[in-house]
Amino acid sequence: MGYLSLTDSDQEAMLAEIGVSSIDELFQDIPEALRLDRELDLEPALSEQQLVAHLEALAGRNVHTGRELSFLGAGIYDHYVPAIVDAILARGEFLTAYTPYQPEMSQGVLQAIFEYQTVICELTGMDVSNASGYDGTTVAADACYVAKHTTGRTKVVLAEALNPQVRQVVKTYAPGFGLEVVEIPHTDGITDPDDVRKAAEGAACVIFQQPNFFGCLEPAPELAAAANEAEALAVAHVDPVSLGVLEAPGRYGCAIAIGEGQGAGNYQSYGGPHYGFIATRSDFIRRMPGRIVGETTDTAGERGYVLTLQTREQHIRREKATSNITTNQTLLALAGLAHLSWLGPQGLRELGETCMSLAAHAKDRLGLPLVFPERTTFKEFAVRVGRPAEEAIRAARGHGVHPGYALKRDYSGMEDALLVCVTEKRSPADIDRLAQVLAA
């Protein structure tokens, strides 16, 4: 086993130093009846070369977005990941470090997290970001917990046009948090501010998504205002890729901004690992879950960074902590920082504009009836394919094109609705091919 370093003579010398005659003796505290009296029933060890061949065979049975022209989005996106992301993440120091508990050993990763926090605050228009959360779903549950403890209220309101994965996770967390979940139906693809106004009465928070799950642009400032009227926290779930062209939630009255970071710097990777972000106004800094990095100085007066405000956290506060979170998603958040640094402000705006104009072009080019014809959309839109969407998907995949997501998987009355996603990686020629395949 090439991952282990001890030689036979090392082992002998070490057992002698300990004063035992065998390795088995080291396990003498485990009651005899509890020791496994057989080998683990696992397949035999593979050499590195065999391992690669085995994994290549498994990977070969997946149809990835290089093998199929894909218009699948619905929360996870095939954006271009620049080469510097791979290069930076391959640095062993980042890859193999742990949470920076000892700051003098970890200034690099601490500074990277501080820079990430700054970028998230800039994107969202907020004052405080944590070091990242598990993904775009769990940060919504985190936001509900913050809202409950801030407002003392136990009802949380979710727009139905919020990603179903996010809503499902909030519902799973709700019983333990002591929360009641109320959902607001969409009206022709967007959330009606009047519905928010009614539902927000007595609520801890209202969570909506911008652009929403259907790709439509919500009247976000009005939704936030409706929540604020009822003194419920307005929480926007936003796509980082949209924030070069769409207004920052902090500028239209939101208390908290959350989102799935995957589209910034992470591959699709069958759904993870990715990172979620959560940023708030400064009022909530002491209720924030997870790690936060802060600036300080060393004994020589020089600038440095440390994990800070740790009295919120489980390892200090235990059962009174703001969250049980230990792990954040530093490496994936670092990928996000690298990608956003590569884009810069102008590149981020161009990226949003490119996706948006490609999607608008695709709407025209496909020529299919839109599910929500009145709405402005970002990089996704829903069309009616005139037959069960699964059938259209199966037929298109037969031609090497994955045309999108069947909305009936989550919404009733959407039998023939297909959610089409167009990122900057899909060219007008690709869109022509989609149009051909869907027309066939």
Add this chain to the structure above:
Amino acid sequence: MKLIFEKSQQGRRAGTLPNYDLSPAEVPEELRRREAPRLPELAEPEIVRHFTALADRTFGVDTGFYPLGSCTMKHNPRVNERVVALPGFRDLHPLQEEDGAQGALELMWRLQEILAEVCGLHAVSLQPAAGSQGELTGLMLMRAYFADRGEGEQRKVVITADTAHGTNPASVTMAGFQLQKVETDSRGNLDLDDLRAKVNAETAGLMLTNPSTLGLFDEHIEEVAEIFHGVGALLYYDGANLNAVCGISRPGDMGFDIVHINLHKTFSQPHGGGGPGGGPVAVRDILEPFLPAPAVVRDVDEFRLDYNRPKSIGKVRGYTGPFGVFVRSYAFIRAYGPELRRMSEVAVLNANYMLGRLKGTYDLPFERLCMHEFVLSARNLKRDHGVNALDVAKRLMDYGFHPPTIYFPLIVPEALMIEPTETEPKETLDAFCDAMEKIAKEAASDPEILKEAPHRRPVRRLDEVKAAKRAIVKYGFDEHPNLRGEPSEGGAVEVQKGA
């Protein structure tokens, strides 16, 4: 070192995008971004140099010995990085139809089977994103199980050890249970008398790490299981220390009903500066109906996602979990096969060897053989020379080592919790022990050199009190305060660092 924002020049950029020559997008006026986010503005060479400099100022397992107790900082094989980057894994969309994801589903199914065998339990869900989320999932399973039996109101209390990781009590609160703590006896086991007095019909279950955070296997675990099962309660195994017992003793055989596994500890998902992780849960058959949905199941030679789980607690994370973590851990385990036992044997051998070398120099609170980690106390140095565990930790940096976990577990004063893992050569263990011995001598001869440590890192000791007081958590651009030269507020804080 400058922040990336301080290196920016307006008008510089690295990335360019394809120009498709389409009509420009029209964003409604009221939704349009007014002020651009102040993202960094650098060309590619300076971005690469910036992150290279940050990497240089970061210490990983690749850099050197990292015996952070309870974190299992083992070598991360590079072949795992190669296979996770295969396009068939990396570029696979999570909502791809099942017939286009057979390889991914098969890998997940195989990993489930392996983890069930290692834990001695019946069924596995890979969905939780981290150990702490695995814990929370486990407690949600307890809640659902008792609700299903009509005991939801009655089973209010979850018991944890006073040596538990902070995540345990925090998870208890988040899952809506009440917490009760049980004490540790003089040999480092759970105190059975205290336990018997606290376990009753209101008890939902126990959360226990075994071996414990003291690095000790609970010698009475069979009695402990009887006490809980005797009142109809469940036992939850915190898998933080599973690296000690793979192939040697299985949590299911010990009597545990629910286990979470830290793929980033035992099964070598790189820690990534704090994440990602993976926290699958394994359960006994009675709990299987409640596992998160969807489940990965096998129908003859086809693999599929089963959403039809009416008793499921629901989803705890998006999609089916952190798939890239599964690829790495699966590859890691397949490289060992049944020899996974050897991994745990060597981890325990390495720890006992270091314990044997160091127990004369530092106080040993429990005089026993350890498992994969051990806890020493620097209280002798504090008493005799006025230096504490924090000073020892900072001085270790000057010798080129990452410090161990300190001030944890809480029941040991001036705790130093050391976990070497199986991948370190004997020379490294010896060099670390030599340094620990030298530091103990320095504590007597020159205590100031410890108190002012580290001396050889890019920064000197950092002021954590000032950081918390000022709470500067982002760059403020033109309005950024200048802390340089401001007086110290109190320096580093003597609290848990690690685990």
